[in-house]
Amino acid sequence: DIQMTQSPSSLSASVGDRVTITCQASQDISNFLNWYQQKPGKAPKLLIYDASYLETGVPTRFSGSGSGTDFTFTISSLQPEDIATYYCQQYDNLPLTFGGGTKVEMK
Amino acid sequence: EVQLVESGGGLVHPGGSLRLSCAASEFTFSSYAMNWVRQAPGKGLEWVAAISGDGGSTYYADSVKGRFTISRDNSKNTLYLQMNSLRGEDTAVYYCGKDIVVVVAATVDSWGQGTLVTVSS
Numbered sequence: 114d115i116q117m118t119q120s121p122s123s124l125s126a127s128v129g130d131r132v133t134i135t136c137q138a139s140q141d142i143s144n145f146l147n148w149y150q151q152k153p154g155k156a157p158k159l160l161i162y163d164a165s166y167l168e169t170g171v172p173t174r175f176s177g178s179g180s181g182t183d184f185t186f187t188i189s190s191l192q193p194e195d196i197a198t199y200y201c202q203q204y205d206n207l208p209l210t211f212g213g214g215t216k217v218e219m220k
Numbered sequence: 221e222v223q224l225v226e227s228g229g230g231l232v233h234p235g236g237s238l239r240l241s242c243a244a245s246e247f248t249f250s251s252y253a254m255n256w257v258r259q260a261p262g263k264g265l266e267w268v269a270a271i272s273g274d275g276g277s278t279y280y281a282d283s284v285k286g287r288f289t290i291s292r293d294n295s296k297n298t299l300y301l302q303m304n305s306l307r308g309e310d311t312a313v314y315y316c317g318k319d320i321v322v323v324v325a326a327t328v329d330s331w332g333q334g335t336l337v338t339v340s341s
Binding site (some may be wrong): 127 | 264265271282315324326331332334
């Protein structure tokens with residue numbers, strides 16, 4: 114199985130801060146990577162697919178980059194509504210695997 | 221807007237069985253693969269199973285293979301997860317999720333609200 118290592122596991126930032134989360138795959142997954150946002154008590158929401166493409170309706174302050182084994186997710190200017198846990202997920206091979214999640218909190 | 225509504229969760233004893241359902245609407249159900257993803261209390265996301273749009277291909281996580289069965293009834297726009305030989309570690313919120321294409325591509329672009337399964341004596 115492909116292991117997805119996400120870091121940090123949590124972070125605290127202020128409104129307007131740039132937030133960066135990294136995800137490393139245990140093997141080359143090309144660009145077969147998604148990023149999801151999950152707010153407390155809610156279902157996940159797809160934000161980024163194919164490593165860097167923004168899902169329709171998602172604010173442009175969210176972005177993704179990377180290929181191969183190393184990926185980055187960025188919130189360019191943190192907003193209060195961005196408080197959530199973020200997960201990367203590979204779909205290069207089954208079983209699908211998720212990173213452990215990054216909990217983003219407001220400072 | 222895509223609607224996915226799970227049902228069938230509840231409390232079950234270890235070794236017991238449960239069948240989850242996911243009623244789909246506002247999209248052409250048979251044109252999309254479907255997934256089940258679960259989340260244990262306070263934990264991360266774990267993919268459980270997937271099925272192609274025509275139901276002809278199914279895939280499972282090793283942790284549930286041989287115990288869980290994913291199926292679909294395209295005439296009823298409903299996805300199922302039959303769960304047998306349940307264990308404590310199966311306790312989780314179970315989400316159904318719509319894939320982006322008819323084959324299993326495993327990008328879930330719409331999710332249900334989830335149904336809680338608790339396995340306990």
